[in-house]
Amino acid sequence: MYLFVHEDREHLLEPGERFESDLGILEVPDEVSPGDVVETHLGNAFTVRRLRGPDLFTHLDRTGAPMMPRDVGLVVGKTGVAAGDRVLDAGTGTGILSAYMGRMGADVVSYEIDPDFAEVARNNMEIAGVADRVEIRTGDVTDALDELSGFDVVTLDTEDAPAVVERTPTLLSRGGSLAVYSPFVENTREVVAAAREVGLDDIETLDTIQREMDFDDRGSRPSTGGVGHTGYLTFARRP
Ligand SMILES: C[S@@+](CC[C@H](N)C(=O)[O-])C[C@H]1O[C@@H](n2cnc3c(N)ncnc32)[C@H](O)[C@@H]1O
Known part of the structure; x- marks a missing residue:
């Protein structure tokens, strides 16, 4: 394509x-x-x-609200996800985060609870050219935790993320990184509490604020339009 x-x-x-x-x-x-x-x-x-990453954000078929490129950038920067990494992602949704990480050369296993969404995401991975790197599994990630372990990076974008964070001592390899995207601060607090409870290191939550600049004949200033708040991103590492 x-x-x-x-x-x-x-x-x-x-x-x-x-x-x-x-x-x-x-x-x-x-x-x-x-x-x-x-x-x-x-x-x-x-x-x-x-096609490059931002084109995927604009043109892939949308199901679950896709992560915006600015937030993907923070996930990549803070987790250091890189070629050869094994990544666990949930939920897949549109698959924007999975596709970006697959394009970087990471091997991604992504869980999507909605079978129709999972089907759309598989097609999106074909369009993105990463179907060989991003495996979309249909199912509830919390049901699969017993059979998952040793990932370099875990990325979560689901309401039940705290239940997955509780299992990061086995889901993550030593020194591995966690990134959780939460639209609401209440859920973010639960994520942080779960990360503390299981003894993760370097726990940090960021609210990403980004303003586009407008340059026109009258002058230059931050844009008065555009998206404001997207979500909170919590990062942590397994000691
Ligand atoms: C906000 S979307 C994720 C968007 C994705 N990060 C992206 O960049 O396109 C959340 C998705 O998680 C799925 N989901 C929610 N709970 C889940 C669970 N326990 N296991 C697997 N998928 C889940 C939802 O069906 C939804 O499609």
């Missing part, structure tokens, strides 16, 4: 696909490369662009 970009419009299309819009009919050739320009029958030009 590639993105076909015309001014501020982008479409995710497969080689050989026929796409119709008010800009005309676009017959996507069987062989395309990034940078190629393909015209519709009305002469409107689309530039071919390969």
Whole structure:
């Protein structure tokens, strides 16, 4: 799959696909490369662009609320997730975090409790080109904890995350990292309490605030629009 970009419009299309819009009919050739320009029958030009992480956030089919790239960045920076790492992720949702980590070369096992969501996420991993690195398992992660151990990184984005955090002494390998995304502070407190209870080190919760800058003829200032609060991110490590 590639993105076909015309001014501020982008479409995710497969080689050989026929796409119709008010800009005309676009017959996507069987062989395309990034940078190629393909015209519709009305002469409107689309530039071919390969997919990268932020494109996945914009274009993958959405189910569970996807993690925003700014929060993914913090997860990557704070856990140090890297190529070759074994990662346990739950819940998969849209699979944005899983896809980013798979694209970095980590081997990810991700649990999704909703079978329909899991199916969409598997297709999303195909589009992201990481189906060989990201295994989506259908099921409740809390039911599978007895058979899981020794991960370099555990990433959680579920309401019942505290129950999983309680099991991190076996889920994580020594020195391994935990990252938990929680939209509400109440759930975050429970996550922190569970992390303390099982003796994790370096427990830290961050509220990510990011402001885009606007530059125009009148002056420069932080944007007055955009997304404000997303969630709280709690990090910790197994001693
Ligand atoms: C907010 S979404 C996760 C989004 C994901 N981090 C991403 O970047 O796309 C939460 C997902 O967790 C799933 N879920 C909730 N509890 C679960 C559990 N105990 N085991 C597995 N999946 C669970 C939900 O069905 C939902 O799809």
